[in-house]
Amino acid sequence: MRKVLITGHHGMLGSELSLACEDQGDEVFGFDLPDMDITKRDRVLHAIGEADPEFIFHCAAFTNVDRCETEIETAMRVNAIGTQNVALAAESLGVPLLYISTDYIFDGTKNGPYDEWDTANPQSIYGKSKYAGECFVRQLCQWHYIVRISWLIGKNGPNFIETILKLARERDELKVVSDQHGSPTFVSDLVPELIRVSESGAFGTYHITNQGYTTWYEFAKKAIELKGISTNVLPCSTEEFPRPAPRPRNSRLSPMLYAQAIGNDMPTWEKGLKDYLKS
Ligand SMILES: NC(=O)c1ccc[n+]([C@@H]2O[C@H](COP(=O)([O-])OP(=O)(O)OC[C@H]3O[C@@H](n4cnc5c(N)ncnc54)[C@H](OP(=O)(O)O)[C@@H]3O)[C@@H](O)[C@H]2O)c1
Structure with a gap:
């Protein structure tokens, strides 16, 4: 049993992570809008100090990738400076931090899967802001995990599979992008892994997704077929x-x-998808 603090605990990932931590007997402090804004440095330092957690999962983020392109200051304030604030709080208490990052920190031009040590070259504002968050975590927190995930699918948030199934029920024909390759990450598979990583003591930067690769087209086709x-x-x-x-x-x-x-x-992502559609 640990005292854990989870930022973004109302979100798609944070909500399932909070429940899983509670289920294993952890005392969970949730930080999310509107009560707790990670961009407010003094308040974040004070509130995290008061909560006095033994571990921090940092899931809060401005996740609307397209809005980030026009709301650049907000993207940087939340994803970069908000992460700086949470990292400063973790370091001042001497507790480990696990930061969730993204495949968008890469430019997508590599001929093959990206390894954890590959050079970041984000192309979008969202990717740049999340990478700035990674840099703050590395610079400020002695004890940190950075976990990069991609194509997140969970039951507590709008996601690609729900959108595709809705459209598939409404239309006779559907076009889906087939030249973007990646790995879906199902929240219900990811959450136990995040807990396991957080208890490992093997600090560092990791890639965690469901196993195997696909395209948005193949992923959508499989979900529609299974349904x-x-x-x-x-x-x-x-x-x-x-x-x-x-x-x-x-x-x-x-x-x-x-x-x-x-x-x-x-x-595998196929097993993750079957389990998700059953749940
Ligand atoms: N979704 C994906 O496909 C994907 C892929 C790779 C990585 N990730 C990363 O995975 C993590 C979790 O993603 P998710 O899909 O679960 O996101 P989400 O559902 O959007 O949850 C993020 C939560 O953070 C909150 N938040 C936003 N700004 C905040 C602030 N200033 N202070 C405190 N809380 C704030 C949001 O509140 P509001 O809803 O009120 O804004 C929301 O509850 C994020 O770090 C994201 O960058 C996601």
């Missing part, structure tokens, strides 16, 4: 669906260091 919906799913290119924020074409994250240091216990 028995008869829509015709067609592949299309990124150019056919222009979005404000650039997406990495290659978001594949290799879990090399995670597998070596801690052991990769994540199920």
